[in-house]
């Protein structure tokens with residue numbers, strides 16, 4: 194592995210690790226706010242138990258998210274100094290605002306986690322909501338920074354100089370809205386499905402029904418609504434990409450030749466050498482329709498793009514297929530769920546539906562990782578689209594391979610410990626919150 | 638506007654040293670506590686820093702963001718030549734933050750606790766040690782931008798006796814701050830006495846390592862004494878720090894927590910002031926004798942203005958909330 198590849202891999206690994214915790218940090222506070230709200234309204238202890246059980250999990254994830262985020266803000270410079278030298282002052286605006294959002298989040302989290310029974314209950318509830326809101330805001334801000342890399346605006350690039358910098362304009366670049374929207378919904382979708390899946394699994398095992406049933410409902414509601422919205426927002430993103438990054442779109446779709454009435458290619462194995470896609474399902478005209486709203490429109494293929502500016506086609510294409518495929522599965526599950534909610538209420542007895550949810554536990558997160566792979570790998574070879582190449586941005590220090598190994602070891606062991614602790618938390622629900630069932634029944 | 642940004646940068650470093658320092662120090666104290674008392678120390682430490690630790694490490698992030706938005710060349714230069722100590726420090730931050738949370742939130746208490754504790758203690762030592770090393774390297778003229786070989790470009794830029802001494806000094810300061818801070822939080826007389834003992838121990842360590850810093854600076858030809866005593870502010874600051882040290886020793890046994898905290902905080906602030914004043918606005922001194930100045934290497938005007946506004950607006954939200962957080966847990970902590 195050469196140093197350049199190592200740097201890219203380290204960046205991808207760190208971001209891919211961070212995003213999972215970031216999603217949880219953005220979304221779980223809302224789940225907790227809902228169960229906390231029910232608790233304050235109904236005084237049923239089961240809701241308090243749910244809130245507390247979740248908040249223990251969140252504290253673990255939050256700490257991991259915070260330290261991996263801290264690592265990222267250094268890694269940007271450690272791995273890509275040439276990039277940061279020029280990009281820092283331009284796309285830094287969201288980061289400086291994000292500082293405030295993080296701070297508020299951390300303060301509110303202090304109140305929320307350590308404030309049980311110490312404050313006015315509604316003030317305490319409110320601090321939980323603040324955690325969620327500032328988490329979403331920081332997510333949107335950091336995505337704005339990433340969107341700038343896809344759509345660099347807010348400066349003039351003349352003779353290799355970056356002049357007339359306007360950080361505000363850079364923040365509200367053209368890619369910002371579609372990416373921030375899609376990412377925020379993705380966070381809800383992924384976390385909702387993951388949490389619902391775990392509780393569905395516990396329900397199937399017949400443990401602590403009251404507790405898991407109520408938790409499942411909260412998480413599933415969020416996850417399913419998001420899963421229904423996500424394809425709409427994804428369509429918006431795709432149209433946007435077609436406009437501003439034709440090379441990325443072509444790679445996503447493995448679309449080698451420019452053509453009118455372009456087919457949508459589903460699945461298949463792209464062959465970059467022969468410029469063909471084998472074993473794929475092709476639906477004529479659909480790509481033209483999706484990207485331009487007209488089945489006869491022309492879609493730019495990779496042949497219009499200089500060879501040395503092609504992104505890796507196969508990876509981008511596979512990642513895109515995985516994201517959309519999983520999105521479709523989750524969409525189906527959501528429709529089934531709402532349908533059975535609407536038809537009759539005892540759907541918790543429907544084993545097959547719970548099984549579907551249990552199987553879908555990791556799907557949202559896999560889709561998130563795949564989606565980011567599309568965005569980031571699809572931008573290659575550029576680090577700042579059309580302006581700076583990734584290869585020109587990498588640190589001059591040799592031996593990054595070792596740093597990559599080190600970070601891989603750290604993130605692997607962290608994942609292992611976090612998984613292990615989560616397993617223990619879930620196992621302990623029995624002993625810690627066993628009383629919930631009869632107490633809440635008595636009170637209701 | 639540039640002065641607003643620089644003031645925030647300084648304040649972020651200062652607060653990180655004080656609050657984050659106390660936070661690191663808590664782990665350092667744990668490391669130097671006899672096994673018998675370890676769990677007691679741990680409980681006190683958790684109660685005190687639990688609610689605020691997330692907020693503490695934000696100061697570091699703010700400092701980094703100010704650097705890369707406002708002074709990108711300085712940020713990049715450090716990222717390149719301090720790559721190795723920065724990575725070690727990062728590993729320390731990651732290990733510490735996670736171990737601290739894990740040991741509290743693990744649903745089952747068993748042998749894993751020993752692992753978390755060990756990680757927490759050692760990383761509490763390593764992180765400020767390397768922070769000290771990095772800070773020392775920026776001002777000691779060790780960074781050689783023209784170096785051709787790996788060792789002089791990426792290793793000797795930070796690995797030298799002066800940096801190591803400053804690293805140890807930073808560690809002692811952190812331990813000292815933590816001990817002073819915790820004195821006010823203990824419930825029993827016995828605990829109070831234990832932490833006073835620790836505070837004294839750490840203070841002596843700080844004086845010794847501080848002396849070491851001066852001696853090595855003299856031997857290596859780093860004009861540290863001249864930087865500090867070459868101007869009235871530095872001299873006054875150091876004298877004030879010494880004075881407060883004397884008062885602190887005289888009053889420490891009276892156990893007036895607030896007074897002790899103010900004295901210790903004052904002392905550390907004065908040390909930071911004296912070290913940075915003469916240098917301002919040059920924050921990096923290179924091997925070839927060139928300075929990198931905050932004024933000269935600032936970003937474009939519009940960026941600096943936007944950054945300054947973001948910081949001002951942010952502090953409008955943050956400071957009252959942070960104050961309320963610390964205040965309420967101080968008050969509520971006592972009741973419980």
Ligand code: HDD
Pocket residue numbers: 343368371372373375376378379380382383423424426427428430431432434516517518519520521523557558560561562563564565566567568
């Ligand atoms: C739960 C996760 C999830 C699901 C179900 C989907 N996506 Fe997605 N997608 C993401 C999670 C995601 C993401 C991880 O959040 C990305 C990466 C960057 C971004 O802004 O969002 C993304 C990026 C992304 C991009 C690239 C945007 C860019 O580079 O600017 C496109 C075109 C789509 N998505 C399209 C879709 C379509 C048509 C879907 C139909 C089902 C879909 N996504 C489902």
Ligand code: HEM
Pocket residue numbers: 201202204205208209210211212269273276335336338339562565566569570572573575576583
């Ligand atoms: C958290 C979700 C994200 C994930 C999973 C992710 C994933 C990746 C991947 C897979 C790469 C490697 C691409 C390649 O070299 O082939 C990469 C590169 C990179 N990403 Fe992201 N990314 C995310 C968000 C962001 C954000 C928000 C930023 C910046 C603000 C960012 C900045 C970068 C940079 C600087 C590189 C290295 C240069 C490059 O390869 O183009 N990423 N990321």
Ligand code: HEM
Pocket residue numbers: 211212214215216217218219254255256257258259260261262263264265266269295296298299328329331332333335336339376691694695698
């Ligand atoms: C799309 C990508 C990203 C999203 C959605 C995201 C979102 C978040 C969220 C919600 C948090 C709050 C902590 C938590 O919930 O665990 C967080 C933490 C953090 N993130 Fe990210 N992040 C992303 C990428 C990045 C990148 C590229 C950087 C650095 C350049 C970064 C820096 C940080 C830092 C420093 C923290 C710690 C804040 C704290 O201590 O509270 N993040 N991120």
